[in-house]
Amino acid sequence: MIEGIIRWSVQNRFFVLLATLILVGIGGWSLKNTPVDAIPDLSDVQVIIKTSYPGQAPQVVEDQVTYPLTTAMLSVPGAVTVRGYSFFGDSYVYVIFDEDTDAYWARSRVLEYLSQVAPTLPPNARPQLGPDATGVGWVYLYALVDRTGKHDISQLRSLQDWFLKYELQTVPGVSEVSALGGMVKQYQVKVHPDKLRAFNIPLSHIQMAIQRGNQEVGASVVEMAEAEYMVRASGYIQGREDLANIPLGINVKGTPLLLKDVADIDVGPQMRRGIAELNGEGEAVGGIVVMRFGENAQKTIDGVKAKLETLKAGLPEGVEIVTVYDRSGLIERAVENLWHKLLEEFIVVALVCVVFLFHIRSSLVAIVSLPVGILTAFIVMHLQGLNANIMSLGGIAIAIGAMIDGAIVMIENMHKHMERTPLTNENRWQVVAESAAEVGPALFFSLLIITVSFVPVFTLEAQEGRMFSPLAFTKTYAMAASAALAVTLVPVLMGYFIRGKVLPEHKNPLNRALIAVYMPALKVVLNHPKTTLALALVVTVIGFWPVSKIGSEFIPPLDEGDLMYMPTTYPGLSIGKAREILQQTDKLIATVPEVKSVFGKIGRAETATDPAPLTMIETFIQLKPRDEWREGMTTDALKKELDALVKFPGLTNAWVMPIKTRIDMLATGIKTPVGIKVAGPDLKQIEKIGRRLEQGLKDVPGTASVYSERVAGGRYIKVDIQREKAARYGLNIADVQQVVATAIGGMNVTQTIEGLERYPVNLRYPQDLRNSPEQLALLPIVTTSGQRIALADVANVYVEDGPPAIKSENARLNGWTFVDIDGVDLGSYVQNAMAVVADQVELPTGYSLNWSGQYEYMLRAKEKLIYVVPLTLAIIIVLLYFNFRSFAEVAIIMGTLPLAMVGSIWLMYLLGYNFSVAVGVGFIALAGVAVEIGVIMLVYLNQAYRHMLEECEQEGVEPRLETLRHAVLHGAGLRVRPVMMTAAAIIVGLLPIMYGTGTGSEVMSRIAAPMVGGMLSAVILTLLVLPAVYLLWRKH
DSSP: OOOEEEEEHHHHHHHHHHHHHHHHHHHHHHHHHOOSSSOOOOOOOOOEEEEEOOTTOHHHIIIIIHHHHHHTTTTSSEEEEEEEETTTTTTEEEEEOOTTHHHHHHHHHHHHHHHHHGGGGOOOOOOOOSSSSOGGGGGHHHHHHTTTOOOHHHHHHHIIIIIIIIHHHHHHEEEEEEESSOOOEEEEEEEOHHHHHTTTTOHHHHHHHHHHHHHEEEEEEETTTTTTEEEEEOOOOOOOHHHHTEEEEEETTSSSSEEEHHHEEEEEEEOOOOEEEETTTTEEEEEEEEOOOTTTTTHHHHHHHHHHHHHHHGTTTTTTEEEEEEEHHHHHHHHHHHHHHHHHHHHHHHHHHHHHHOOOOHHHHHHHHHHHHHHHHHHHHHTTTTOHHHHHHHHHHHHHHHHHHHHHHHHHHHHHHHHHHHHTTTHHHHOOOOOOHHHHHHHHHHHHHHHTTTGGGGGGOHHHHHHHHHHHHHHHHHHHHHHHHHHHHHHHHHHHHOOOOOGGGGOOOHHHHHHHHHHHHHHHHSHHHHHHHHHHHHHHHTTTGGGGGGOSSOOOOOSSSSSEEEBOOOOSSSHHHHHHHHHHHHHHTTSSSSSEEEEEEEOSSSTTTTOOOOOOOOOEEOOOGGGGTTTOOOOOHHHHHHHHOOOOOOTTTEEEOOOHHHHHHHHTOSSSEEEEEESSSSSSHHHHHHHHHHHHHHSSEEEEEEEOOOOOEEEEEEEEHHHHHHTTTOOOHHEEEEEEEIIIIIIEEEEEEETTEEEEEEOOGGGGGSSHHHHHEEEEEEOSOOOEEEGGGGGEEEEEEOOOEEEETTEEEEEEEEEEESSOOOOHHHHHHHHHHHHHOOOOOOEEEEEEEHHHHHHHHHHHHHHHHHHHHHHHHHHHHHHHHHHHHOOOOOTTHHHHHHHHHHHHHHTOOOOOOHHHHHHHHHHHHHHHHHHHHHHHHHHHHHHHHHHHHHHTOOOOHHHHHHHHHHHHTTTTTHHHHHHHHHHHHHHHHHHHOOOTTHOOOOOOHHHHHHHHHHHHHHIIIIHHHHHHHHHO
8 A cells, every 4th residue: 555655656746746835835834823832831720719708817717718618619520629728818719620621611610519609608708710820821920110219019009900900901811910019008997986985886887887978879861951961979989088078977966977086097008918029129019910721822921011012101200110020031942942953953864864875965855855744743733722832842853863764764775776777767757666665665664653652642641741742742743744755755856856976875985884894793693693682681681770770750850041939938927027038038139140130929919820828938030041140050050059148047948940830839739849748637736747747857868948837836816705794785796796807807898989990998996906915805895785895894815826827628627748859859759758757757547648749740650651651562563563464573673672771771870860751751752763773674684585585596496594694694784874874863863952951951851862872772783683683583
């Protein structure tokens, strides 16, 4: 069939060329319109439910909001993990789905289950779905600053909330724009309890009066003089004056009693749970652009930047927008780096062809067919909706060497035919068809093997699946395209390009040198085939020695070009102290010469995608371009320098990559490579276990830092209401709690409407009545019967410990331990740590330990690869049998794989790489490529064997061992060129990737290393051991 296709292509060459031109055209268009990103979106499909429950302590939020929500969400179809966070005033529930779930289907399912549980929540707690985005969607951050000092941070925050936010949300691809830091303007009504008592007014009456004094109404229309006038009664509160004049009733003298008679009315900042700081210069207002799930990052960021440029004209004088994090720089660097690599490979592969063939026109066949294959891969990528990122482009990069193999072997075979039959205009196409048909079927199968052998990579799931499936897709498409082109376009191009004087193989200096070295070695091998085989087995056994010395990791660390500082502080930190720490750390980081800007964030932004407590610092460090760095400075050295520079008591440092950390925190909640989750019923006991883990793990070799969350380390002032005492004054629990909630905590009772802007109105007692437990005990309460009592008369007020924030996973309370490691691989560290924990930490009944973080993924990937690799081999064996129809030949070729592995393992050991998913992918790629060389060698040996049998038959003699040895020598020795060319094309093609630096090279080099090492040993094996085995097989 393959021969038939080749002959048809040669006869209908016009149609083949026309189809090629159409492919190139569509491929070019696809290339131009393919969305671009840095790394594939590795985040899980997730839906966030954010519930604001203002003023409530974490325990109250957990009991009344988070726990009912998490238990309801556990039964959502497709939900894998339900993670709950209860903070002061906020509840976040993250529902993480399995990877096959559509994001919008997941959102509708969560809404359906939410509608069942929402009626049971407290009236003030209103749950809402977060944006259709994840934390990985934080593609662009900016800060608003005014260095002239004309605008304070509340005015900057108003600009962000009411001007920039809505304008930027219109940009395609933007899910939400959230504000961070600054101050929200608030009208504060501070009521004097003595005056309330004097006028005999309960606090609830004031709340009602403010709400009733802030409304507007329409009253249909009035027709006058043939025109219609719409009636509107005004009444919105639009400033302090309006608030002050809200009527509360009439006093005994008949004069109106106004709000200003019983309260002071000020404008101040609303209580906040997040601060932003820029370069250690002081507070700023931040804006976070969150990209919608699955959008084109580069396009979205470009749209945001263009929009900001147009909006700058509308900003007040002195206010500027400073970019503090921009992912497009990383995207451009990553993609540009890979395009350069592809170009380098292209040039290198072209040089290999020219050097071996010594004929530029022949090389053009290979060089022209290569871009056609790549463009074809882009067409399928575009149809499938794949991004161009370091992984998908990497797939093409590791395929380039192998893509050109088909063309190389065909051209080489045609050269051989030309040596025997000189070309004329009459016989040209016949020679092309003959030479192509001779090696075409075996080549097509070997390229198909490379294509199909990569299919098991598609079985990887979750994070590693999302990471490597773009690479697997593009490599598969590129190889499939080159297999198809090898039997259609390449023969046609050969007919047009290969003409003129072609240098015979024995006159080419490089080939002569190769044969001069190879022939004596081959003769020795063929004279002692059994010894050769024994030696090969010994080498293989010894070759696997470094395996025990190589560590393991999940995915090698990816240098994103920017850094993130994420230390952990102890709980119970006040907002003032948090601001001080943030400014001091930022100021120190900004002193390092490589740092361009430092944007610090403590606490959380106004978005559901950010469940950060007030103890969590996230500092975005933008670095200058590499060429501006000090001589010899690397990212690792920079981290060490920063770590030594920023030393604060109570801060546990962690220097991480922004995107990767966000992904990890979404998937497992753990921001460090290793995490331990302790689950159980009692937070105090969980904290004790956490402290024991801290003690045990700090001495494990390789621990850089270890920190267990103080899950019960918050500070509470408890108001314990005594029911019997309250009953004496005619008060129920709710009456006392209303005073406590409003008078102490302050309650937003309504909001002012000032044009398009909205600001809250807050009602509470003056600060000096509520700034200590002693003052709280004296807090006056006016009962409905007009009595004035103190809070201490109906409740005990005291200080106690409690949870600063509550985490739960699948409705079980959790405490997490974060472990950062240094100078040791992940797999062996966790093994040591597990042994230490098993020895030193005893778990009470009802408590469980879970090892999490990247380790969790590594285990899953390892389990998958254990049966994926044998599956690859099984596929290869079936395909080989289809081609050769002989188990002996299949076995000879499969025997090449262990020796190919030896080269990869040694190269990895010498380069100091760990086993990871990237390396696993490299090994899977190697299997297909190593087999291909064996197939080519076997095809030539079979050709020589058949030729010998034909000659013996013509002469009527029995083939002797000597004749067979000569045939094998001839078949292998004279065909060293195509074997060396295919190997050289693959090895040299991968060298730019293996030794490349720049964005994405960490992962790419781990994929290329096993392939390069394996190919080096596979070549030696194919050239020496395979002929010896073939001789032994044919001899019997």
